[in-house]
Amino acid sequence: MKGELDGGDPLIDGRVAVVGLGNVLMGDDGFGPFVVQQLLARYEFPGFVTVTDLGTPGLDLIPFVDGAAVLVVVDTVALPEPPGVVRVFRGEELRGAPRSVRLSPHDPGLLETLDMLELRGGGPKQVVLVGVVPQRCGVGPGLSEVARGAADRAVAAVVECLGQLGVEVRQRGKPRPPDIWWENPVTSQERET
């Protein structure tokens, strides 16, 4: 369960943060966490890169983004394109969108977090969003076939984007099985903790 990277503490030593967002209990909304597990299974990352499944943190993104010079987010995106399409957004493309009414702590999300950190000073200098258009986000764990098929493209997009930033990631000689526990339940006792 706890790999050398997965167990790292993004709060303390993270300089490049790769985060998967989304709810693993809601079908394709679990795309971000799924891709994070694929990345951890297939690649080795340098110590200053953290790769983390954050779920649906809303405003609680702040502690994970704070202190990262580069932020790469994997998430589902709402786009007028067919399900399974993977798109990469950067900087201004992302930041231009209007902010939502704040009713609950989930309403402020990625954009608001970036705004707050920028105002304080010290927010990430580069932000990249690797997004997939979801097919099904209903109750129940497990990706649709379309989203599953898009995962490799999202993995490649993250690796490419890290490469462009000068971050070398190495493919593992022998990939580990990805820890997609929400699709393959095992008992807690069998899990390495």
Next chain:
Amino acid sequence: MSKRIVIDPITRIEGHLRIDVEVEGGAVRDAWSSGQMWRGIETILKGRDPRDAWLFTQRICGVCTTVHAITSVRAVENALGIEIPLNAQLIRNIIIAAHCLHDHIVHFYQLSALDWVDVVSALKADPDKTAALAESLSAWPRNSKHEMRAVKAKLAEFVERGQLGIFANGYWGHPAMKLPPEVNLLAVAHYLQALEYQKIANQVVTLLGSKTPNIQNLAVGGVANAINLDNPATLNMDKLYKIKGLLEQAAAFVQQVYLIDLAAVAAMYADWLPYGKGVTNYLAVPDLPLDRAGKVFDLPGGTIFNGDLGAVKEIKSFDDPYFRDNVSESIARAWYDGDWDRHPWEEDTIPRYTDFDPNGKYSWVKAPRFQGKPMQVGPLAQVLVGYALGHEPIKRWADVVLETAGSLAKAKLSPAILHSTLGRHAARGIRAAVMSELALKHWQLLVENIGKGDIEIFTPWQYPRGEIRGFGFHEAPRGTLSHWVVIRDGKIANYQAVVPSTWNAGPRDGKGQKGPYEASLVGNPVADAERPLEVLRTVHSFDPCLACAIHTVDPTGRELSRVRTL
């Protein structure tokens, strides 16, 4: 002529909180709270091993991860009838307290402060006067002239670049904004400092939980934090002292900044004290157990009906039948098949969506009831129960807030003012101050217990044959959370989570009794129907957490939210 205002963020693919208010003569005449509450957890968990339940339930909500994990293991432990080692209780307690500090700080500064603070007005402030005012109120070292000048300069630069997006819907310049520029600047400075201190509190959760936001260190029967004071890979002295240092920093911010800011806001908005009372039945559960069984607690729980503190009734243990036997949920006005009112162990969840009908069904949220009555949950419920029971730290910190606010407002403030929108904010700060003390107390208890040579962290157990039932509760940052589990031959047969925001945001029930949000909005002033800031003030004071299901980014700039007037 009355007007209908609908506040409806539409960021998510499905589900969120929607508030409808009917306004007449500048005040709310009637209100409806509608939302998407998680409604599939029992479907996902049925047939699974109860030991896995906490991993799944902590994914219900990305903000309330830890709290669902802890409540879930408590529910299964209750069904099994097992006690857990003292170390396990204390480690869980420190996680609970640290998570609470993080959550309360974020709630006030990052989510709610802009309801009261006019950011743009801060640009007119004299930073030296701001510093003088701040230094007269608190010993906090980061209130200096230098700090206030720097914040003002940064804010001016941000505004010049047109980057006020962060404060969009903050309604600056709204007629209901009343703070002088100097206080607004002080609040902006603390808003930025809060970003650091909520992170510090969260680091404690990471150190003990091995990861956040989804902790990994729990097990039914205890925790997975191996204790060996000399081993760098386990919970050792080095980690424990790091945790202590972080808790002390968070405690200083809560006691010297958060609490004082709350008192100042309450004093300067004294005209708001009569608003937002709503349902005055309160429910809180005891938490921070001091023993293995969960019979002695550091935070009090109980019920209060009709605001009568004298008739408080205590909830005494993790197994108290007074709680177990009196909770039910009504679906009379929610989009499920039927119109029953049932105990959580007996519930089912069969969605049956019909249109939004204010006279019929209008929400996905079920309406929880205690002895058939709507209950307000949250820090205010716990503070009032504690006050009524004479809980020393709660009483002491409540008096600090009331006295500080009273001296600023030049009025004598009694605990009765806490039944209000501002009272809910004040109570959250009081609870944070109490938690900041108790976090360090439980750290001390843990260190002392380990010092005695006790390193036990797990109670072994086995599933019995046949059916067992259990419930677990936790006084989460948003209030009373309970999980209810039915286990048959070692597999989950039913699972229900009754979460704080359902108690508060739930709809009317079969008897037409309004939920706490709805009741608290009635009579609320609304100066400008297009910018219903006052409605947001009251809703935010409950710290709503409803849109738990989905996270999707919309990079194309479609309409993301709206306020409609009909």
